[in-house]
Amino acid sequence: MADIAVIGTGYVGLTTGAYLAHLGHNVTCADVIEEKVEALTRGEVPIHEDGLTDMVNEGIHAGRLRFVFGATAAVHDAEFVFLCLPTPQGEDGTADLSYVESVAREIASHVRSDGIVVNKSTVPVGSNLRVAALLNRDDVHVVSNPEFLREGQALHDSLNPDRIVIGAYDQEAALRLVELYESLHAPVLVTDPASAETIKYVANAFLATKVSFINAVAHFCELVGADVKDVALGMGQDKRIGFEFLKPGPGWGGSCFPKDTRALIHMAEDRGYGFDLLRSVVSVNDEQYERVVEKIAFAAGGSIEGKTVGVWGLTFKARTDDMRESPSLFVVERLLAQGATVNAFDPMVKKELDRINVCADAYAAVEGADVLAVLTEWDEFRYLDLAKVKALIGMPTIVDARNLLDPVSVRRHGFTYDGIGRL
Numbered sequence: 001m002a003d004i005a006v007i008g009t010g011y012v013g014l015t016t017g018a019y020l021a022h023l024g025h026n027v028t029c030a031d032v033i034e035e036k037v038e039a040l041t042r043g044e045v046p047i048h049e050d051g052l053t054d055m056v057n058e059g060i061h062a063g064r065l066r067f068v069f070g071a072t073a074a075v076h077d078a079e080f081v082f083l084c085l086p087t088p089q090g091e092d093g094t095a096d097l098s099y100v101e102s103v104a105r106e107i108a109s110h111v112r113s114d115g116i117v118v119n120k121s122t123v124p125v126g127s128n129l130r131v132a133a134l135l136n137r138d139d140v141h142v143v144s145n146p147e148f149l150r151e152g153q154a155l156h157d158s159l160n161p162d163r164i165v166i167g168a169y170d171q172e173a174a175l176r177l178v179e180l181y182e183s184l185h186a187p188v189l190v191t192d193p194a195s196a197e198t199i200k201y202v203a204n205a206f207l208a209t210k211v212s213f214i215n216a217v218a219h220f221c222e223l224v225g226a227d228v229k230d231v232a233l234g235m236g237q238d239k240r241i242g243f244e245f246l247k248p249g250p251g252w253g254g255s256c257f258p259k260d261t262r263a264l265i266h267m268a269e270d271r272g273y274g275f276d277l278l279r280s281v282v283s284v285n286d287e288q289y290e291r292v293v294e295k296i297a298f299a300a301g302g303s304i305e306g307k308t309v310g311v312w313g314l315t316f317k318a319r320t321d322d323m324r325e326s327p328s329l330f331v332v333e334r335l336l337a338q339g340a341t342v343n344a345f346d347p348m349v350k351k352e353l354d355r356i357n358v359c360a361d362a363y364a365a366v367e368g369a370d371v372l373a374v375l376t377e378w379d380e381f382r383y384l385d386l387a388k389v390k391a392l393i394g395m396p397t398i399v400d401a402r403n404l405l406d407p408v409s410v411r412r413h414g415f416t417y418d419g420i421g422r423l
């Protein structure tokens, strides 16, 4: 079993630390937020991920998982140093590598000889070389090992990966990392670092393309009177296409797709390639927010000014507490800008939000509203009492931007209903 350091305890870092400890390794996780380190040491997990709190506590009690302040304190003796740091979008759309670079500088003289620095963050192509240059150590390897986990099912995805991608110049270092993951029995692709870094960007860009494609198809379905649900089903049965990521919605969001698609466009542009296909994928997504706003305005009688909109769902998708680049918030911002009042409920959002009235439950959000907009696909919204909603709402009209509700049942309860690309 290996001694491992994990630098950064966000969704990727904390999940990585927890499951590597679960696999029997000895893991030290580092962060620069002192209160976070203290809370994690007490077994308190600040993010919502199925099973993560239990796995963190399992690791702590087994003595295989600990949390320390600062990267330097974690890397001594570590055979593997996982960099799980944020790479936020810089002002010009490129990925900001400064967190990764500053940690590389900080740990340069502390990584043990023959140690392997593993880049798990989504980093611009060429970052592997950049990190190696900053470390400036002939006796330390730098390996790219992108993470493909989805928020909300991070542990499941980490323990059951479709594949493990390892990008390394040194075959022996690559094999040492392969061994670390042996018990996961996943297919492994060993390649060069630039290819590994590219795989992460293009995988996300392709998934975003699928969602933009089905959102565009949903619009077409509305124009010709087809039902996108059946259309997607008929497409997905073709094994070359598959069923996944063909659910229409209010547009894609989250901490990865928006940032990574823009960064990929930038990387291509820097090398003289416009990547028009991906640009269109992004603009179809921006149009989708607008389309949902138009649907809500239409349902509210043509204009949203002075109207009250009840909103169900604020997170960027269900089963997460993450609101970063949330399509719901993009829609809500547009509604507010057009003079609407927004009363919103989300099972994972309890804090106060600027200009949005955050309600205690789904029913409170619809009280007196001129229209209800369903913006995140939380399962519990399916099972709410529509008769009660009807009694509370001002105007019985629903825009279901996730195609979550059953139109027949909703209409039977006396609502007008508008979904995305369905009859």
Ligand code: UDX
Residues within 6 Å of the ligand: 147, 148, 149, 150, 151, 152, 204, 207, 211, 244, 245, 246, 247, 248, 249, 250, 251, 252, 253, 254, 255, 256, 257, 316, 317, 327
């Ligand atoms: C994504 C990738 O799936 C993951 O492999 C990568 O490591 C990080 O980025 P995540 O950001 O957790 O994961 O979200 P994901 O589940 O992929 O959804 C992204 C967005 O697309 C969400 O806004 C979601 O609602 C939307 N989406 C997804 C759809 O609108 N329709 C779909 O069919 C699928």
